[in-house]
Amino acid sequence: MKRQIIGIIAVLSLLAACGSGKAVKDAPPSGEDVPPPPVVETVVEDVFDPNKISQEEIDRVKRDVQQFMESLNRIIRAKNYSGWRNALSPEYFAEISSAAFLNAINETNVMKSNNIVLKNAQDYFNYVVVPSRANSRVDDIEIYSPTRVKAFTINLDREGQAQRWRLYDLEYTGTTWKIIN
Secondary structure: HHHHHHHHHHHHHHHHHHOOOOOOOOOOOOOOOOOOOOOOOOOOOOOHHHHHHHHHHHHHHHHHHHHHHHHHHHHHHOHHHHHHHHOOOHHHHHHHHHHHHHHHOOOOOOHHHHOOOOOOOHHHHHHHHHHHHHHOOOOEEOOOOOOOEEEEEEEEEEOOOOEEEEEEEEEOOOEEEEEOO
16 A cells, blocks of 8 residues: 555656656656656455454454453453543544533433433543443454454343344554444
8 A cells, every 4th residue: 555655656746747847857868768657556455355254363353352351341340541541542532522422321311310420531431331341241253344343242131032232343453452432
């Protein structure tokens, strides 16, 4: 991708210089051989197909996500707001910090019946995340891009039927997982 961008910039620079009516510095005198323009490679990126992922790779990613979740659970149980905040993508943190998001949570029956009013993301952490996510477990994952995964837990409902509940959407940043949903 970088080579494509560099090639495009080089071609655009040449076109801009030629189209501006200005002489191009270091242009060879007429009659000399002119070197060919740089070759712009077209890189065809493969379309991601989750069906082509090996079971070994799925198992490896699942173990990695489970380790992340165990670490996140420890952070949440310790009520470590800054540690939890660091596990969020900047976009997700902005979303849960927004007045619209907090107001929507405030309108739920649980919040109203407990007379809780969330004013900021830290309130959301203390009153929603800590009680509900401190002991989360990853039972299953779906890989939906080379860097994105949905993590699920499986619980039994009142009738004894397995219910698959999405815990988090996660993105691997190259060094760690971040919560993105």
